[in-house]
Amino acid sequence: MAATDPIEDLVADVFARACTSRGVLENVAGKWGILALAALSDGAYRFNALRRRVDGISEKMLAQTLHALERDGLVRRDVQGTIPPRVEYSLTPIGEKISFKLLELIELVEGEMPEVHAARARYDDTRR
Amino acid sequence: MAATDPIEDLVADVFARACTSRGVLENVAGKWGILALAALSDGAYRFNALRRRVDGISEKMLAQTLHALERDGLVRRDVQGTIPPRVEYSLTPIGEKISFKLLELIELVEGEMPEVHAARARYDDTRR
Numbered sequence: 001m002a003a004t005d006p007i008e009d010l011v012a013d014v015f016a017r018a019c020t021s022r023g024v025l026e027n028v029a030g031k032w033g034i035l036a037l038a039a040l041s042d043g044a045y046r047f048n049a050l051r052r053r054v055d056g057i058s059e060k061m062l063a064q065t066l067h068a069l070e071r072d073g074l075v076r077r078d079v080q081g082t083i084p085p086r087v088e089y090s091l092t093p094i095g096e097k098i099s100f101k102l103l104e105l106i107e108l109v110e111g112e113m114p115e116v117h118a119a120r121a122r123y124d125d126t127r128r
Numbered sequence: 129m130a131a132t133d134p135i136e137d138l139v140a141d142v143f144a145r146a147c148t149s150r151g152v153l154e155n156v157a158g159k160w161g162i163l164a165l166a167a168l169s170d171g172a173y174r175f176n177a178l179r180r181r182v183d184g185i186s187e188k189m190l191a192q193t194l195h196a197l198e199r200d201g202l203v204r205r206d207v208q209g210t211i212p213p214r215v216e217y218s219l220t221p222i223g224e225k226i227s228f229k230l231l232e233l234i235e236l237v238e239g240e241m242p243e244v245h246a247a248r249a250r251y252d253d254t255r256r
Binding site: 071123 | 182183226232247
């Protein structure tokens with residue numbers, strides 16, 4: 001057998017606080033990462049269009065979010081040689097896989113909202 | 129047709145900043161919510177056992193996380209009438225559905241870690 005990268009031999013475990021997979025999960029599933037990845041499932045976006053789609057995100061926070069996702073290999077940043085340069089963000093193949101799973105999660109949560117509203121009303125009632 | 133709850137007639141949209149579904153998604157997919165819900169897929173946990181499982185979480189943060197998930201109807205808190213009382217946390221049926229989807233996301237991210245490590249190394253190399 002060929003020698004493998006020692007990092008690849010370790011089994012990732014998000015429950016272990018020192019495992020880097022936990023940080024990646026936070027980039028992906030955090031407040032803004034999840035919305036940016038889900039939005040990019042529509043196709044490539046320019047920065048300002050993506051900012052309008054992810055309603056409420058600040059310019060700084062979107063830049064940080066995209067930077068982290070690009071570093072993790074989930075988002076591609078393409079600079080086209082026009083004047084002024086046109087910069088577009090899109091999903092890599094791994095980003096697409098993760099985005100697809102996030103969309104399933106979002107659909108599930110959105111679909112359960114009537115139940116969640118009912119649960120909140122019951123909970124708040126018993127503590128009034 | 130019977131009259132329905134007006135809240136149920138609204139379509140939830142996590143991309144709209146004012147939609148409550150965004151807050152629920154944050155409770156579910158945030159740094160600690162995701163790990164607590166995934167851990168509870170093992171079965172019921174007492175507070176301290178869950179705290180050990182979700183390595184690195186503070187007592188205060190776990191209490192806040194469970195509180196939010198209980199209010200959203202995803203986690204059940206059962207107090208048994210023993211002395212001292214035994215308090216156990218477990219998933220509700222909706223919590224189970226969401227936990228299952230989160231586990232799929234976690235497995236996907238853990239499985240892609242070799243690719244993520246490689247992407248990070250490439251990214252950091254080009255910026256050295």
